Amino acid sequence: MRALEPGDVVRLVSPSGPTRPDRVARGVELLEAWGLRVELGRHVFAEHGYLAGRDADRLDDLNAALADPRVRAVICTRGGYGAQRIADGVRWGAPKHLVGFSDITALQLALWRVSRRPSVHGPGAAWFEDRLPDTSEMSLRSALMTVDELVVPRLEEGPLIEGPPVTGPLLGGNLTMLATTLGTADMPDLSGAILLLEDVGEAPYRLDRMLTQLIRAGALDGVAGVAVGQFTQCADHRPVTAFDVLEERLAILGCPVLGGLPIGHGFGQLTVVVGAPATLDTATGVLRSRPAEAGLRL
Structure with missing residues (x-):
C-alpha cells in the first residue's frame, strides 16, 4: 500500500450519521485540488433518523468501496x-x-483486529471551515500523500x-467508542501501545x-503512554474539569501522559495514523507518528 498520488480514486461514504451536502462539497473541492479523483457512495447523503441511511445501505456503500480495485482510499464524511x-x-x-475519526473509531478498531492495518485518524470529507484551518488540510494531506513523519505538538491545555x-503502536481514538467496544471482539490489546483519547460533549463525570x-476491566493494563x-x-459548569478527571484517572496507569494535542473535534484538528508506530515525548511535548504508507508495512 503506497501513499496516494494525483489521479488516484477516493470514495466518500457515510457509515455513521447523516451529513450536509455543502460541507461535503467543500471536502470534495479540497481533495480534487490535491489531484485526487473523488467518487461518492450511492447513499452518501441518505438519512434515516440519526443515521445516514439504513444499516444495509451504509454497509453496502462501505463494502462496495472496499471491494473496488480502483479505489485507493475510503474517506468517511463524518462520525456521529x-x-x-x-x-x-x-x-x-x-x-x-x-x-x-470520532464514531469511525469503531471501524478503525475492527480493521486493526482483523488485519493489523493502520488507518488515518483525521477530518472527514464533510469539511467544517469554522474549525479546520489550512494547517488541518495540510496535516491530512501529509498523512495521505507523503511519507513524512507526522508531528503533533502540545498546543492547548491538557493533562x-x-x-x-x-x-x-498508536491505538484508540474516541473515548466513548473505545469504552463501548469493551466486551466485543474489536477491543484491542493495549499493552505496550500509546493510547490516543479524544471526545466531544461528555461531562466530566x-x-x-x-x-x-x-x-x-483491565483494558488499560500495560499501556506505554497516553496521548x-x-x-x-x-x-x-462544575469546579471539576474534563482535564482534572483525565489526569487523576490516567495517573493510575503509571505511564507518561501528554495532553494539549490538537487531535479531535476542536479547532485546528491535526491528523495522525492509528495502528502505526508512534513516539510520545512529554519533555518536548510532541507526539510523532508514521505516515499511512510506512504504517501499512507493519
Whole structure:
C-alpha cells in the first residue's frame, strides 16, 4: 500500500450519521485540488433518523468501496453514530486508506483486529471551515500523500504526567467508542501501545465513568503512554474539569501522559495514523507518528 498520488480514486461514504451536502462539497473541492479523483457512495447523503441511511445501505456503500480495485482510499464524511451497527458485516479485502475519526473509531478498531492495518485518524470529507484551518488540510494531506513523519505538538491545555519518551503502536481514538467496544471482539490489546483519547460533549463525570470502566476491566493494563487530544464541549459548569478527571484517572496507569494535542473535534484538528508506530515525548511535548504508507508495512 503506497501513499496516494494525483489521479488516484477516493470514495466518500457515510457509515455513521447523516451529513450536509455543502460541507461535503467543500471536502470534495479540497481533495480534487490535491489531484485526487473523488467518487461518492450511492447513499452518501441518505438519512434515516440519526443515521445516514439504513444499516444495509451504509454497509453496502462501505463494502462496495472496499471491494473496488480502483479505489485507493475510503474517506468517511463524518462520525456521529452508527458505525458499530455495521462493523461486523464489513468485508475488509485488500489494503486501502481508511480516513475518519470520532464514531469511525469503531471501524478503525475492527480493521486493526482483523488485519493489523493502520488507518488515518483525521477530518472527514464533510469539511467544517469554522474549525479546520489550512494547517488541518495540510496535516491530512501529509498523512495521505507523503511519507513524512507526522508531528503533533502540545498546543492547548491538557493533562501532563511527565516520563521518558515511549514508543509503540498508536491505538484508540474516541473515548466513548473505545469504552463501548469493551466486551466485543474489536477491543484491542493495549499493552505496550500509546493510547490516543479524544471526545466531544461528555461531562466530566461521564468521562470518569468510562475511564473507570476501562481501568476496572483491565483494558488499560500495560499501556506505554497516553496521548490526550481535544475534549471539546466537555464542561458541566462544575469546579471539576474534563482535564482534572483525565489526569487523576490516567495517573493510575503509571505511564507518561501528554495532553494539549490538537487531535479531535476542536479547532485546528491535526491528523495522525492509528495502528502505526508512534513516539510520545512529554519533555518536548510532541507526539510523532508514521505516515499511512510506512504504517501499512507493519
